[in-house]
Amino acid sequence: MTTNGGTRTSSSAWRFSSEWRGLIAGIAEGVLSLLYPPECALCGGGTDRGKIVCDRCFTALPRFSGERCRVCGDLLPDPGLDLCTTCGTRIRPFSRIVSLAPYEGGWERLIHLFKFEGEKAIGRWLGTLLARLARDERLDQGVGSVTYVPMRREELTERGFNQAALLARAVARNLGLRLERTLIKVRPTAPQRTLPARERRENLRGAFMPVRSGRGGIILVDDVCTTSSTVEECSRALRLAGYCTVFVLAVARA
Numbered sequence: 001m002t003t004n005g006g007t008r009t010s011s012s013a014w015r016f017s018s019e020w021r022g023l024i025a026g027i028a029e030g031v032l033s034l035l036y037p038p039e040c041a042l043c044g045g046g047t048d049r050g051k052i053v054c055d056r057c058f059t060a061l062p063r064f065s066g067e068r069c070r071v072c073g074d075l076l077p078d079p080g081l082d083l084c085t086t087c088g089t090r091i092r093p094f095s096r097i098v099s100l101a102p103y104e105g106g107w108e109r110l111i112h113l114f115k116f117e118g119e120k121a122i123g124r125w126l127g128t129l130l131a132r133l134a135r136d137e138r139l140d141q142g143v144g145s146v147t148y149v150p151m152r153r154e155e156l157t158e159r160g161f162n163q164a165a166l167l168a169r170a171v172a173r174n175l176g177l178r179l180e181r182t183l184i185k186v187r188p189t190a191p192q193r194t195l196p197a198r199e200r201r202e203n204l205r206g207a208f209m210p211v212r213s214g215r216g217g218i219i220l221v222d223d224v225c226t227t228s229s230t231v232e233e234c235s236r237a238l239r240l241a242g243y244c245t246v247f248v249l250a251v252a253r254a
Ligand SMILES: [Zn+2]
Pocket: 040, 041, 042, 043, 044, 045, 053, 054, 055, 056, 057, 058
């Protein structure tokens, strides 16, 4: 099966059709932008062709503040340390979690438009920003492929697309890496945010399974990293599949 539920004939055929889909989507967007001049997704004002938000709104988007753990990116209670309590006391299955921005303000609005209102052009744009961040942080060095946090078939049917998969496709295309479907979600889980810390691991235990074996390094893409539990569980499954290094790349950090 491919990411969009079709039958896979060969990986080269898949890549070929994926590239064509990207090209056709690009042409369609170009034609639409000629018919309807582009508007900023945040303020509704005019913006340059190909830009999702205007320069003014882009400059006003929130940025990370405070000292962060160099492994998981959590805010550090003691700025004198470089690791949080969790990363300081146990080995994590991922090498790093790198996120673009805090999950607030304009970023929250953009992710909402993409995820719940199906504004896929916003997702492709966020994917290019993620690819740039990955390059700046040198995550693309020594990894062969890009993958994403999977959804259950029922969730996929309800939303119509997996937002993490769309982001991952844009990241892979921009970095010139392979997009791989490596994991499946085998059972439903409760939203992590609603659970006390000690129940979060239990909620996710065994929820993700590898569907292929791999080796070398891989980038795991997610949209919003609320707690690190989901990407931690996915990273564990990727390590089990044989990948030796997992870098997590997320748009926003809650
Ligand atoms: Zn604007």
